[in-house]
Amino acid sequence: DGGITQSPKYLFRKEGQNVTLSCEQNLNHDAMYWYRQDPGQGLRLIYYSQIVNDFQKGDIAEGYSVSREKKESFPLTVTSAQKNPTAFYLCASRWGGLNTGELFFGEGSRLTVL
Amino acid sequence: LAKTTQPISMDSYEGQEVNITCSHNNIATNDYITWYQQFPSQGPRFIIQGYKTKVTNEVASLFIPADRKSSTLSLPRVSLSDTAVYYCLVGDSLNTNAGKSTFGDGTTLTVKP
Numbered sequence: 001d002g003g004i005t006q007s008p009k010y011l012f013r014k015e016g017q018n019v020t021l022s023c024e025q026n027l028n029h030d031a032m033y034w035y036r037q038d039p040g041q042g043l044r045l046i047y048y049s050q051i052v053n054d055f056q057k058g059d060i061a062e063g064y065s066v067s068r069e070k071k072e073s074f075p076l077t078v079t080s081a082q083k084n085p086t087a088f089y090l091c092a093s094r095w096g097g098l099n100t101g102e103l104f105f106g107e108g109s110r111l112t113v114l
Numbered sequence: 115l116a117k118t119t120q121p122i123s124m125d126s127y128e129g130q131e132v133n134i135t136c137s138h139n140n141i142a143t144n145d146y147i148t149w150y151q152q153f154p155s156q157g158p159r160f161i162i163q164g165y166k167t168k169v170t171n172e173v174a175s176l177f178i179p180a181d182r183k184s185s186t187l188s189l190p191r192v193s194l195s196d197t198a199v200y201y202c203l204v205g206d207s208l209n210t211n212a213g214k215s216t217f218g219d220g221t222t223l224t225v226k227p
Contacts, residue, residue: 035217041219042201042217042218042219042220043158043201043217044217045217088155090157090158092157102148102160102163103148103150103158103160103203104160105156105157105158105159106157107156107157108155108156108157110155
C-alpha cells in the first residue's frame, strides 16, 4: 500500500546527542514536510522541501537539519543545538509543492530527551 | 502568511450538527482552505478543501462566504468517534512561499453521549 513511513516510533536521547528521524514515502509526491507538535499544541513547521536537493526553513528550523537526496526520503536530524527537543514529530507529503492538495501524514515519531 | 483563528474547544452531543468556524482575514487571492482532523498520537487526516462557496463530501461540508475571510466546517450528526482536534489550514499564495503549509492551534471537539 502507498503511504508514509516514519521510524522509529519512539526514540530516547541523551542530552548532547544528535538523532535522525526517518521519513520515507512511496506516493511519488514531490513535496515533503516536517512538523513538531508539543503536548496540547498545534503543529509547527520545521522544514519543507518541494523538490529533490532543495529545502526551505519553516517557522522553527533552529537546531534541526534535513536533506532531500532522493524524492522518497526526507530525514530530519535533531541536533544538540535544539534546546528542548522532546516532542512528537510528524512527516507529511503532498503531490506538487502548492497548497491545493491533500497532505498525507505519517504516524509520527515521539522523541524524549533523558 | 494567512494566520488562522479558531475556537480552542467545543462540546457537542451525539447526533447533533457541529459547526466550527475559522477566521483568516488576510487570506490571499489564490489560497485554498483545508481542514484536517487529528486523533491523539496520530498524524492529521484530510477532511475537506475548498476555495469559495460550498463544498460537500461524504463526511463534512465547508462553507466559505464571498469575502473568504472565514470558513465553517460542518459535521452532520456527530458521534463519539468524532472527538478530535480539527485544524483549519490556509495556504500561501501560489506566487510567494509556495508550498509552505502552516497549521493553527486547532479546535478540540468533544462529543458527549
